[in-house]
Amino acid sequence: MKKWALITGASQGIGYEFAKLFAADGYNLAILARDQPRLQQVADELRARHGVTVKVLTKDLAVPGAAKEIFNELEREQFPISILVNNAGFGFKGAFAELALQGELDLIQVNMTALVELTRLFLTPMLARREGRILNVASIAAFQPGPFMSLYYASKAFVYSFSCALADEVAGTGVTVTVLCPGLTHSQFHARAGLTRKHGLFMNADEVARDGYHALMKGKPVIVSGFMNKLGANIAKALPTRLTTRLAGKMNQSM
DSSP states (O other): OOOEEEEESTTSHHHHHHHHHHHHTTOEEEEEESOHHHHHHHHHHHHHHHOOOEEEEEOOTTSTTHHHHHHHHHHHTTOOEEEEEEOOOOOOOSOGGGSOHHHHHHHHIIIIIIHHHHHHHHHHHHHHHTOEEEEEEOOGGGGSOOTTSHHHHHHHHHHHHHHHHHHHHTTTTTEEEEEEEOOSEESTHHHHHTOOOOOSSOEEHHHHHHHHHHHHHHTOSEEEOSHHHHHHHHHHHHSOHHHHHHHHHHHHHHO
16 A cells, blocks of 8 residues: 655645655655645646645645644545655745734744644654654754844754754654755745845755655655755854854845
8 A cells, every 4th residue: 555645835846846756656645735726736747647646735834723634634534644744834034123923923833833733743643653754844044043034044943953852752663753954945935035046056956855855765864955055054063153143144135
């Protein structure tokens, strides 16, 4: 019997590339995003190309309770999720005092609260089966504070810390937890965040997804995608926080 993978933020970017990788390996998919027409296109494409079953979930994770609704629906339809990919997330550029508060609260709900809820809900049956994999998408932004995207950076630091701790907690249970830390990636993230920079050390979304996929399947707790991103993350961890904060702030202002 084919296994099921749930991927959030699957309509575009890294999430879409994850969906293609899992479908190519024969996984049935539950794909989730807000954009129903685009999500349906992805589902039709993957069904036709790989012959897998694809369940479309049109949900907004910024709405409290969405994670529980997703879990209940998949449980009711008896789709046992073996792999959970918490990919959905977004950020905003700007001084915290000037950004709309509701947007920042929605960021917290999607990037942190919904991720924690989905992880907790699907972890319990995984542990009972002694089988499962969880991939949480953080960022190299996790390794230093980021002025002018302060809450986004903080949310990714949370995802990184939470995932590393959880990976240790579940060691030996048959369940693994992996955190993926991409850098600048060609996707729709930048347009939504209000970032205009289009040049620099950008990776393609398919490259990032492949790195995350292979690390997940090997049960690695942490993967930083790309050599230059690995180098940057190590430098950020080695330098004084005050310095890395200032450098990140200047970079964010220039984007």
